[in-house]
Amino acid sequence: MQNKIKFNDRFSSLYLFFIVFTALSFITRTVLLIKSLSSLDLTLWLAIRVYAVGFFFDVIAMTYFAIPFVIYLTLVPDKLFLSRSQKYILYFFTYVITYALVFNSFSEYIFFDEFGTRFNFIAVDYLIYTTEVVKNIWESYPIPALLAGIAAISLLIFISIKKLLDASLKSESTIKQRAPKGLAFLFVPLISFFFIDQSMTTVSSNNYANELSANGIYNLFSAFRNNEINYSDFYATRDNASVSSDLRALLKDKETSFITDNDFDINRLIKSNGREKRLNVVVVIVESLSAEYLGVFGNKKDLTPNLDALAEKSLFFTNLRATGTRTDRGLEAVTLSVPPTPGRSIVKRIGNENMFSWGFIMKDKGYDTRFIYGGYGYFDNMNYFYSHNGFETVDRTDFKKNEIIFENAWGVSDEDLFNKAISEFNKSYNAGKPFFSIIMTTSNHRPYTYPAGRIDIPSKSGRDGAVKYTDYAIGKLLRDAEKEPWSKDTVFVIVADHCAGSARKVALPVKKYEIPLFIYSPGNIAPRKIDKLASQIDVAPTVLGLLNFSYESRFFGRDILKMGPEQERAFIGTYQKLGYIKEDKLVVLDVKKETSLYQFNRSSGKTKKISPEQRIIDEAISYYQGADYLYKNRLNRQDITK
Secondary structure, three states, X not given: OHHHHOOOOOOHHHHHHHXXXXXXHHHHHHHHHHHHHHHHOOOHHHHHHHHHHHHHHHHHHHHHHOHHHHHHHHHOOHHHHOOHXXXXXXXXXHHHHHHHHHHHHHHHHHHHHHHOOOOOHHHHHHHHOHHHHHHHHHXXXXXXXXXXXXXXXXXXXXXXXXXXXXXXXXXXXXXXXXXXXXXXXXXXXXXXXXXXXXXXXOOOOOHHHHHHOOOHHHHHHHHHHOOEXXXXXXXXXXXXXXXXXXXXXXXXXOOEEXXXXXXXXXXXXXXXXXXXXXXXXXXXXXXXXXXXXXXXXXXXXXXXXXXXXXXXXXEEEEEEEOOOOOHHHHHHHHHHOOOOOOEOOHHHOOOXXXXXXXXXXXXXXXXXXXXXXXXXXOHHHHHHHHHOOOOEEEOHHHOOHHHOOOEEOOXXXXXXXXXXXXXXXXXXXXXXXXXXXXXXXXXXXXXXXXXXXXXXXXXXXXXXXXXXXXXHHHHHHHHHHHOOOOHHHEEEEEEEOOOOOOOOOOOOOHHHXXXXXXXXXXXXXXXXXXXXXXXXXXXXXXXXXXXXXXXXXXXXXXXXXXXXXXXXXXXXXXXXXXXXXXXXXXXXXXXXXXXXXXXXXXXXXXXXXXXXXXXXXXXXXXXXXXXXXXXXXXXXXXXXXX
């Protein structure tokens, strides 16, 4: 074997690295494939494509990973390379790199198990916000046992290749002899940087197959590189003037009038009849509360008795869609009333100050405005975003010891959070001011831990227990609020930030984006069910309509209660794919300027590709290109209205 592969020159250690890297990638891909079999619709030809494209990206990822090693092997002179110390340095780094690769395989499995994808923007966030993530992982998995297992596997791999490593340390060479080979190795990642991209992993219409054909390490660095995607470069576009004109037509209704005749300006006056209702507004954004968990949506596990009962006492919206799959997307949609733009959420972008926001509207009406979070608000850039967009922020650092019953990696328990919120509301009430607050919960999140004795499912039993505890805490919040003097003048809005998971065969599974919305204010708002198709971006305009507020608006959302059938639509997306739902059709805008149209069944969630209809595709482009244009040109900012 040594003679055939020639493990007798210094670059042979690089060949060993290649073998270990691709072997572990193959094993990881196979394990994830087995895990996904029920959703793959696997055929022999699809398996061949998955493994062939997967091997290609494994090799590309390996060449990036090996760059420092290639430079070292090329430049280090023989005197150092052939020394005794070199052997032990090589042993050490070989074991460390092997450990890192095995660790990556385990990490990919855990990540895939939770999100149904290889590493992506979420993984980037996890690397940035290490405190919460490390604590979360420690509380969720048997970390000491896993690390010991990884160490043992890495040691076995190291022992199996040790003799070949020794052979690589016995050859002499000059820099002139080494340079051509080193440059050849470096040429591959250089060319790949310019000509290879993640979209080439698309081997099927099945989203799982595309994820399996990717390489997790490559995806991770691709996500770092592409945290914001330029819409005009990658997506289907139309003439900006036509898009702006059409967007104004889509946003206009009989309740509104545009402030100017400029087609690039969506600023309009929302005029309400009657006296404004100076009611307090409390918006509870619930972590990962998919509609599928609620009894009123058909769940039989009795996980949400409080919310199920609330459905009969409130305005209950039964056909609302989340804009994305991450908390920051939900916060963006509810606070700014804008469709999701490609890449990361505006909440986490540089230059997100003074956006036209719900907070500024309420502040201008004389309200105390707060964003209240039970964790540390630097996570997902939440505190910065809210403090620069019309809100005072209250987070984990503002809780006193006696205000905390229970906490985990993500923050204090939901009941602690709600107790703190009530104390903040009392401050405003005692000062004679109405209040508007957005509260972000955390308990319905891995590690799914919460105070003992609240519900009949033990803590850390899984998602069902977390959902039921969150429901318990919301019920307690409403009961506790009833005891306060401001309760009769308060509107409670309860909505999810996003669904619990959207990994399915198709990239944008319409049914998985379904979330509940409750607007509850006994004596002020009559209860009824609303089944109009709507979006998270419609929450703010709907509540403002219920308050009879007149205001200038740059929102993309509209009052759901005043929507005509032809105005019903919703927006869903990932960091790359942008979806527009109209009637029973879904437009998907994707990179490489691709557009697709699907028909879906609302009950089953099944979708099938159909022939394009230019009218609905043009509407989708008008919304998404228009949102990107206004953001890039700072035309949806608060400061330009003053």
